Amino acid sequence: MAVRFAATLAAGHLAMSGLFVALLYQIGTVTAGHLPRDVALGTCVVAAVAAIGVDARAVRDNGYSLGFRRQTSKSLMHDEGRPWWVTPLFWGLDTGLIGSTFRVSCTSWVLLLAALLNVAPQWSGLVYGFCFAIPLLVSIVAGNGEGFGYKGSQPPLRMAQSAGLAILGTLPIGMLWGLYAIG
Known part of the structure; x- marks a missing residue:
């Protein structure tokens, strides 16, 4: 029952995060599509660096990180x-809206x-959704956090935040590389 529940939750999250990010991208083609590429990338670099600070503080x-302090009704x-x-x-579907519930990472x-x-x-958004769905399903199938190195000393929330910080740490470098090496 738990695997079926988690798989359905993951499918809803994946569908909504993919749809929501694609919708924002399409809105951006109209609203921000006229920005110079270096301005858009620079804005994202600044946002990623600021997010590192926010997440480190969390x-x-x-x-938790910045976000609404609400949870889907139990x-x-x-x-x-x-x-x-x-x-x-x-x-x-609710968690796939990305900003509608507690955030572990910026x-x-x-x-x-x-x-x-x-x-x-x-x-x-599909990549984001898979990065939620795969660890969720693996942790449910594994039955505990020991497969992820969780022995009780570090809560899963801190492990997820640490992973988010690692991803955020690489984003500015990757975006700057994209700005100067590709463009």
Whole structure:
């Protein structure tokens, strides 16, 4: 039951994050599509560097990153008479909106900005979705966090934030390389 629940949640998350980022990208072709490429990339670099600072502070303060302090209703789980797949699908769709719930990392916000400025490709929401879905499914199938190095000393939240910081750390370098090596 847990694997089926997680797979449905992951599918909803993947579908919504892919759709939402592609939609932002399309909006960006109209609104930000006229910006010079170096301005768009430079804006994303500044945002990524600022996000590193925000996430480092969240790790230090044992908290969450910037975002809404809300969670998908847990009461959905306890409604009788509803098909089993409705709750995980709604949870997945909600988290796939990227900005609608708690954020572990500012990586989400940088992705949304990069899509809106047409720096990130319109399919990057699918990559984001897979980066959520695969660890979720592996952790459910594995049954505990020991396969990920979790022995009780570091909560999974901190591990996810550390991964987000590592990704954010490479983004400015990659964007600057894209700005000067490709363009």
